[in-house]
Amino acid sequence: MSLYIFYFLAFVAVLSALMVVFSRNPVYSVLYLVITFFSVGGHYLLLSAEFLFAVHIIVYAGAIMVLFLYVIMLMNLNNESEAPKKTPYQFAAVISGGLLMMVLVGAVRGAEQAQVGLGADPTIGTVKTLGNMLFNEFLLPFEVVSVLLLAAMVGAVMLGKNPLRARRYTPKTTTRTGADDQEKDVTIENVKQLTNE
Amino acid sequence: MNDSVSQMIQQVPLNHYIWLSAALFVIGVLGVLYRRNAIVIFMCIELMLNAVNLLMVAFAAFHGNAAGQVFVFFVMAVAAAEVAVGLAILIVIYHNTGSTDINVLNKLKW
Numbered sequence: 001m002s003l004y005i006f007y008f009l010a011f012v013a014v015l016s017a018l019m020v021v022f023s024r025n026p027v028y029s030v031l032y033l034v035i036t037f038f039s040v041g042g043h044y045l046l047l048s049a050e051f052l053f054a055v056h057i058i059v060y061a062g063a064i065m066v067l068f069l070y071v072i073m074l075m076n077l078n079n080e081s082e083a084p085k086k087t088p089y090q091f092a093a094v095i096s097g098g099l100l101m102m103v104l105v106g107a108v109r110g111a112e113q114a115q116v117g118l119g120a121d122p123t124i125g126t127v128k129t130l131g132n133m134l135f136n137e138f139l140l141p142f143e144v145v146s147v148l149l150l151a152a153m154v155g156a157v158m159l160g161k162n163p164l165r166a167r168r169y170t171p172k173t174t175t176r177t178g179a180d181d182q183e184k185d186v187t188i189e190n191v192k193q194l195t196n197e
Numbered sequence: 198m199n200d201s202v203s204q205m206i207q208q209v210p211l212n213h214y215i216w217l218s219a220a221l222f223v224i225g226v227l228g229v230l231y232r233r234n235a236i237v238i239f240m241c242i243e244l245m246l247n248a249v250n251l252l253m254v255a256f257a258a259f260h261g262n263a264a265g266q267v268f269v270f271f272v273m274a275v276a277a278a279e280v281a282v283g284l285a286i287l288i289v290i291y292h293n294t295g296s297t298d299i300n301v302l303n304k305l306k307w
Contacts, residue, residue: 003208010217017221017244021228026236033240036221040247043217046209047258052266056250059273064243064280071284072236075291090231097227104219108212124263133263134270145274152278159285 005046013039030068037061049125214255221248235287235297239280246276 016035023029037060044053123129134142221244228241250269257265287297294301 001208006209006213010213013217014220014224017224020237020240020244021224021231026234029237029240033243036244037247040221040251043214043251044254047254049254049258049266052254052269055270055273059277060243060247064277067280067284068236068240071288074288075297093227093230096230097223100226101219101223104223108215108219124257124261125266129263130266130270133267137264138267138271141271145271148278149274152281156281156285159282159289 002046006043009039009042009046012036013043026072027069030065030072033068034061034065037065047125051125051127051130211255211259214252218248218252218255221245221251233298233300235290235299236284238299239283239287243276243280246272 013036016032016039019032020029020036023032037056041053041056041061044050044056225241225243225245225248228244229238232238232241250272253265253269253272257263257269290302291297
């Protein structure tokens with residue numbers, strides 16, 4: 001039974017991961033990435049890691065996805081404006097990805113017989129076990145991670161801040177309109193023209 | 198509950214998880230090489246991190262050791278920090294160049 005669940009979740013994960021790569025529109029990529037995250041979360045649940053399942057859904061499908069969608073909408077990237085790479089580069093990318101897969105397959109096939117010792121303990125994924133571990137053995141990494149998150153927050157705020165002295169806020173709008181890039185006064189007709197596209 | 202978990206571990210071998218993680222990781226690498234949009238490249242990096250996380254959770258469950266799951270927790274924190282800073286950098290790049298195409302950023306190329 002759980003083998004079939006595993007196959008189903010693996011199929012969904014791999015398929016939607018491929019769609020993340022090959023769909024033209026970045027918004028669709030984000031949505032397929034959400035599906036991939038949920039199926040990976042299903043794998044966590046299958047492996048009886050309930051706490052990690054909850055954290056995974058909250059962090060990835062909640063926070064990171066919202067961040068991606070915000071950025072895409074902020075930059076108005078939801079059109080298919082990306083010119084694809086040239087075909088030789090695409091071939092090279094696919095071939096090198098396939099070679100990496102071959103290397104991984106060759107590495108894993110040798111170890112096929114070597115199973116780890118099955119000390120399967122179903123209580124390791126619970127909040128109690130992980131909390132005990134996190135605040136006893138891994139207390140220092142936990143605190144370091146909090147410092148890392150603080151530094152990341154400060155960095156993001158600093159990068160996103162408007163430089164007040166040299167304000168070079170001149171979006172070129174090369175990809176979107178392209179037609180009338182001359183310096184015009186923004187009148188109502190102009191705005192209508194620009195937004196109609 | 199206990200029976201179901203040990204039954205599940207008996208039914209799904211560890212190799213399946215290794216194959217699945219390898220496939221997800223390779224798809225992430227392929228996306229990084231294939232696409233030109235920097236946001237999609239970020240998503241593919243997330244895919245790679247997820248593949249590693251999945252493998253670590255699988256090893257932890259099969260080995261009966263919770264340290265792997267704690268490490269997955271740390272990897273998630275690092276991924277969140279990376280995405281926040283990376284997307285902020287991406288917005289600054291977009292304000293300066295007007296696109297998120299990585300071929301615009303060729304000043305460091307030799």
